[in-house]
Amino acid sequence: MSGDAGTEQVVRRGRPTGDHEAKRAELLKAAASVIAREGYANASLRKVAQRAGCTTGAVTYYFANKEELVTALAESRFDTYDALLEAGLDRTDIKASFERWLALTTGDDEFWPVMSQLLAHARYEPAFAALIERRYARYREVHTSILAAGQAQGTIRDDIPADLLADQLSAMGDGWMMMFPFEPERFTPSRVQALIDAAITLISPTPGNTSRTSGS
Missing domain, CATH: 1.10.10.60 (Homeodomain-like)
Structure with missing residues (x-):
């Protein structure tokens, strides 16, 4: 490095x-x-x-060296993600999970700028990219299990597989993270709450939707 x-x-x-x-x-x-x-x-x-x-x-x-330091920094950030998700495994309230995640990231002015830099850097370092891929896979796996539990309880739409919903939500969160350093004015507390509410609306069961899991 x-x-x-x-x-x-x-x-x-x-x-x-x-x-x-x-x-x-x-x-x-x-x-x-x-x-x-x-x-x-x-x-x-x-x-x-x-x-x-x-x-x-x-x-x-x-x-x-710098590479070892940055790798440890990335691992520590994903450890924080994992702890946040693990804390919600016994519940299926995806909105609460989103709120905890955004409270974590918006409560630290350096969180999003640092993560966006680390993700951009991973594009040019194969070993670092492998780390990001492995930790993101774990993140999506846990997120998928929470969404699947919500589908079983009828609180999450089940016409789309849970793993696809997890991918979509992760992509949305990553998009917010990438833009925050450039447009922080878009992420006021009230607008962050509106973004969460909109995301929950997108994954909530729609009126008249035929349940894929019930077979009705």
Whole structure:
């Protein structure tokens, strides 16, 4: 990965003192801040270290290079997605799930700008693209199970397979995420709520719809 002067690959230094996981989380937060403000291409281990208030050597103890750091950042973001979805597995309220997801992303000014940068970067890095594909597949799998449960209960339209609905909802969310950094004024709290309501209307059973699962 290119850094400030060629390949940014540094030998790990001696073990720093303090809480290992807390320090990793601090560095990932610093990396997100740098990427959100300067973009992926302009992010470097040196800038992350400056943002975190430490040396570059301290960063490379936890992350050998920029690629490892960014991969860990992407994994942490998808871990957050997974935790959010897992929390709703015992319920079929897809609207609540959408609201929790958007509360997470709109509550952090850096969330959408960072994710859009990571998704754009994945196009040019096969290994990173494989990570995104794997984590998105898991995201859609869990989302599909929630939608399928809603179909069984009659709260979600069942004339379209749950996996297709999951793909559609994911695409809608990704579209909002990609546009948010450019048009934040479109995503006021009231309009975000209107977008959620519109999405729920699209996946709700329509009057007179013949249930595919009941066979009626």
